[in-house]
Amino acid sequence: MEKKIISVVTGASGFVGSHLVDKLLNEGHLVKCILRSTSSKRWLEGKNVEIVDCGLFDKEPLKKVLVDADYVFHIAGVVKAKTEEGYFKGNVETTKVLLEVLDEVNPNIKRFVVASSQTACGPSLNGVPCNEETPEHPITTYGRSKVEQEKLVKSYKGKILFTIVRPTAVYGERDTEIYLVFKTYKAGLFSLIGFDEKKLNLIHVQDLVDGIYLSAISEKAKDQIYFLASEEIYTWPVVGKAIEKAMGKKAITVRLPHFLVYTVAAFAEFFSMFSSKPATFNLEKARDFVQKNWTCDVSKAKRDFGFAQKVSLEEGIKRTIDWYREMKWL
DSSP states (O other), X not given: OOOOOEEEEXXXXXXXXXXXXXXXXXXXXXXEEEEOTTSOOTTTTTSSEEEEEOOTTOHHHHHHHHTTOSEEEEOOOOSOOSSHHHHHIIIIIHHHHHHHHHHHHOTTOSEEEEEOOHHHHOSOBTTBOBOTTSOOOOOSHHHHHHHHHHHHHHTTTTXXXXXXXXXXXXXXXXXXXXXXXXXXXXXXXXXEESSSOOEEOEEEHHHHHHHHHHHHHXXXXXXXXEEEOOSSOEEHHHHHHHHHHHHTSOOEEEEEOHHHXXXXXXXXXHHHTTSSSOOSSOHHHHHHHTOSEXXXXXXXXXXXXXXXXXXXXXXXXXXXXXXXXXXXXX
């Protein structure tokens, strides 16, 4: 009997991670999910996966789960933290432990795939979409932590085969971040940041996990970095139109001046000082929001492993809204 391909996924209980688990199961992989016992298993219930209860700093249990892995998909990461140390611990230190363990027990792994972010590169310079040759110029602590994560992975070149993917903003079923845009729209409001035209790429989660999978199995993608995003570039009013069509209702469009965005962020950050949790919206997030262009070019991924945007903006938004309604989120 043919041996099943073993894929290990970190962050498997999250939005992107759980969709990647679905993709790997569909491809016939035996999937092991590294999760803490406190993690929600909501999107994994009833699925044929092995749950491994351990943290990403627990070397001994990690050795047992990684020793026979064919692929490791490192999706877990920290997107919100109160301190710089929190970002670097969650994004760089965890990656370091995984690499050290792989180097010790399974250096011949087929691929170590790491989910980075466009924020590692930074916003588009002079309106030119970022590509893999664009010098890194992150504008937030999160972005800087992802650059350091990438550098660490690249330092293992020649020891462990890796592929780094940099998704742009991701939306789709199970998402809780961009969900807030839909929730606000349902309440009758669509906010645009600033008075200039802002451009961005988005990617539906289905296209993203397809791209991650293709990058893992591609020979050309060994030791490479790729942007994964929509092939189309959008403006926020275009996104608003797609939401309007899927919702079947109009909302009032309000333009928020940049100073107001920063003011709201400053208040949110101030009040988070009295909470154990970091602010969802903070000054660094505001800096992200006011950028004119968050665009990138996916030509390299198209060329090397046939990546393509299959889910259009209209279809993706309709699918997402239908799912939110079904789940009674909207």
